[in-house]
Amino acid sequence: MPLSADDIRTLHKYDVAVLLSIEKQMKRYNWVPEENIRKSTKFSQSELEFRLGRVMAKDMVKSSTLPYDGYQLTFKGYDALAVSALVKRGTISALGTLIGVGKESTVYEALGMGTVVLKVHRIGQRSFQSARLSRDYMPEWKHFPWIFASTESAKREFEALKVLQKGGVSVPVPLTINRNVIAMTYIPGVNLNQSVFESPEDAEVVLDEILDNMKKAYDLGYIHNDLSEYNVMVSEKNVWVIDWPQWVEPVHPNAEDILRRDLGNITGYFKKKYRIDMSVEEALSKVVG
Structure with a gap:
C-alpha cells in the first residue's frame, strides 16, 4: 500500500x-x-x-x-517512522507522488531543497528467506524481523552510492538515510526501456557510456548484480545507473558469472532493439580491461 x-x-x-x-x-x-x-x-x-x-x-x-x-x-508503519524522521531532520518538507515500484522498493518524489527522491526499500516476507540466503550482508541474528532486512538493504545501497558517486560513476547522489528510506537527488530522465534513440549510432553512444560506468564501478570494487534496461536512466545528455543494493565485489566467488549476466542483459537489449551486435566477451573486455 x-x-x-x-x-x-x-x-x-x-x-x-x-x-x-x-x-x-x-x-x-x-x-x-x-x-x-x-x-x-x-x-x-x-x-x-x-x-x-x-x-x-x-x-x-x-x-x-x-x-x-x-x-x-x-x-x-516502518516507512512512516523513517519519513517522519526525515521531515524532523529537515531533509524533506513534503511527500510527493509515487513515481516507481520495483521488486523490492517503491520510489516517491518529495520536496526538500528542491525536488528529491525517496527510495523506500521493502524486502517482503516472500523474498526475505531467499534474500537471507543469497545476500551475505544479512546479520546472523536468531530473530531477524523482515522489516529490518529492508534497512540492511538500504544501508548497503546508500554506502555504495556514496563511494560510486565520489569515484565518478554516474549514479543518484545519496543525501541521507533513515531506516529503510534513502533520500537522493532527483534524476531528470527516463528508464532506458522507455527511451527511443533516433539512430543506432546514438544508441551505441549510450551503450558505451553504460559500459564506461560499469568499468569505473568495477575498478572501485563494485559489480551491479541486477543490471538491465530497467536499472539505467537516460536523458538527452546523461546516463545514470540506479538500484545498487545487490552489488557484489569482484572477488566474490561468482563475480565473473554475475558480471557476464549483467553485461549480457544490457548487450542483449541493445542488440534486440537497435541491432547493435556487441558480444558479452567484447563488453567484458571493456569493463575488466
Whole structure:
C-alpha cells in the first residue's frame, strides 16, 4: 500500500511513541506483547487501546491474539517512522507522488531543497528467506524481523552510492538515510526501456557510456548484480545507473558469472532493439580491461 502524506502528518506524538515501542521490541519478539508496550510507553490501558486503534486504522500496525495479544509494525508503519524522521531532520518538507515500484522498493518524489527522491526499500516476507540466503550482508541474528532486512538493504545501497558517486560513476547522489528510506537527488530522465534513440549510432553512444560506468564501478570494487534496461536512466545528455543494493565485489566467488549476466542483459537489449551486435566477451573486455 502506498504511503499517505495525510496519514503521516496526522500522527500524534503518542501514536509515534507506540510505533517506536513496537519497533524497538520487535528485535526480541515476533509479536510484541501488549503489556510490554504499555510498560514502555507508560500509557494507561485506555490510552494505549486508543492509540493502537489509531495506528491499526492507518494500517501501520497489525495484531495477533495467539498465543497472546501482540503487535507488529507493517511496512507502512516502518516507512512512516523513517519519513517522519526525515521531515524532523529537515531533509524533506513534503511527500510527493509515487513515481516507481520495483521488486523490492517503491520510489516517491518529495520536496526538500528542491525536488528529491525517496527510495523506500521493502524486502517482503516472500523474498526475505531467499534474500537471507543469497545476500551475505544479512546479520546472523536468531530473530531477524523482515522489516529490518529492508534497512540492511538500504544501508548497503546508500554506502555504495556514496563511494560510486565520489569515484565518478554516474549514479543518484545519496543525501541521507533513515531506516529503510534513502533520500537522493532527483534524476531528470527516463528508464532506458522507455527511451527511443533516433539512430543506432546514438544508441551505441549510450551503450558505451553504460559500459564506461560499469568499468569505473568495477575498478572501485563494485559489480551491479541486477543490471538491465530497467536499472539505467537516460536523458538527452546523461546516463545514470540506479538500484545498487545487490552489488557484489569482484572477488566474490561468482563475480565473473554475475558480471557476464549483467553485461549480457544490457548487450542483449541493445542488440534486440537497435541491432547493435556487441558480444558479452567484447563488453567484458571493456569493463575488466
